[in-house]
Amino acid sequence: MINKLVDKISTLNAPVVVGLDPMLAYVPEHIKRAAFEEYGETLEGASEAIWQFNKAIVDAVYDLIPAVKPQIAMYEQFGIPGLTAFERTCQYCKSKGLVVIGDIKRGDIGSTSGAYAVGHLGRVSVGSKSYSGFSEDFVTVNPYLGSDGVKPFIDICKQEKKGIFVLVKTSNPSSGEFQDQLVDGTPLYELVGKKVAEWGKECMGDAYSNVGCVVGATYPEMGKVLRKLMPKTYILVPGYGAQGGKAEDLVHYFNKDGLGAIVNSSRGIIAAYKQEKYESFGEQNFADASRQAVIDMIEDITGAIGKQ
């Protein structure tokens, strides 16, 4: 799956991923109104609203980008109807040729991680049949439980030609509380990074591994070190835009081949119409505002890499 992702990034010259993290507050009034008229102010109504919102944005940007990253929490908060909207979004994005990165940050003891891996990347057996519960191409994985919590995901990646991104250094302000702790002079995130590189050897694509990692855009110096430590690991970079990460900070997340990283923006794209810069589009044309924001983001990032 990493080969498909790299191919699409190269072909489109777009090392970006759009985070489909729809808060109801981002959804334009006319979409909410229509959904609530049909389903009431219910979990079903909320889920219809975020699905219609996602669909319009995907229709407006799918030809520009290699991948989307739906954040499952934003759907899970609406219970079963929300998760139905998550699955529908994943399926729709795949039908548009997009690579789907499920931002699920799961991780547990071996047998339980196995169940998550089967549920999101593989197929679960029911009697003589088998089914996909959810059907992402990649998922994000939390490494706190160590190798035996991650390996079941890698096993399924090998079987199903899928991939994962393991959290190494997250973009949030307090990520350093545990991740930056020094172990014999080496920060924990580097130890995790080394493990990710080691796990990645088991599951290589052509130039990069199907085991990638997550390093926040908000910690560029650490990104630079990690890039060198794990040259064949693709880095998924959250935290650009709304969280404060800037394109010029991101150049060192890329290898000299111009590849090796894919930068996520969620709010900055899907709620672009709420920004002063794009407000002239108007709320009705929110998806066009998102398209323009994607074009600007690609230009911003490829421009910065070009100057490297």
Added chain:
Amino acid sequence: MINKLVDKISTLNAPVVVGLDPMLAYVPEHIKRAAFEEYGETLEGASEAIWQFNKAIVDAVYDLIPAVKPQIAMYEQFGIPGLTAFERTCQYCKSKGLVVIGDIKRGDIGSTSGAYAVGHLGRVSVGSKSYSGFSEDFVTVNPYLGSDGVKPFIDICKQEKKGIFVLVKTSNPSSGEFQDQLVDGTPLYELVGKKVAEWGKECMGDAYSNVGCVVGATYPEMGKVLRKLMPKTYILVPGYGAQGGKAEDLVHYFNKDGLGAIVNSSRGIIAAYKQEKYESFGEQNFADASRQAVIDMIEDITGAIGKQ
């Protein structure tokens, strides 16, 4: 919510929780057959089978135990129908007066953790209304992202009088890979433990905090140290029984008041009928075997604590 849990543990003299982690392989043939006859060998059929299996076990043991711990991965692997069985199981257990600990091990950056917290412990707003997406009493939380990934759960716990158990030292073989790394001579799990105790002060019940922790039964020496480090923190202890933890190893997870820990068994209870010890019950009477296994587990653990 910790007060309710402690009261129930004291009243029943049963510091145990039954893990409802139904693998299809544990479900007796007659239940699977009935479910598949009605729904086919489908995700719906699998989910009906695990729901009927859970219900029978809950009916057989609910008067003996304070709490259940459904592991969401075992449901999530069956997609939407599986998660419907998860929610149905949670609701049913609550209707029987049981405290429900959702073993979800979520954790993300602030706004995203907020969505998980709202979805599992709180209420999500939809227009002028609000709803519970899922409705556990406690959930387990992964601390790798630091305070701002945990605080949103604590905020919801305060609002809704709910609780969490934060992973400190997990029961799996490779948990030490990162959790045991020494930071200035102190293992990471102790640093996490100290933080948990600190977070817990914000959200106290009477004698114990609504912010508990997870420490595996498979690491009793570490459990002993952590017990002293965090006297007001309830410890959820996985790893007893099938994973190898023994009752005599667990005495130091308890405080002198005989409280402070609740021990989980999943496979050992729900698949008891498959053990040699309980095979005389027969597959048809699997729930009676589970009841006997619960009685034996309570005796085993309270016996060991009594000898302390």
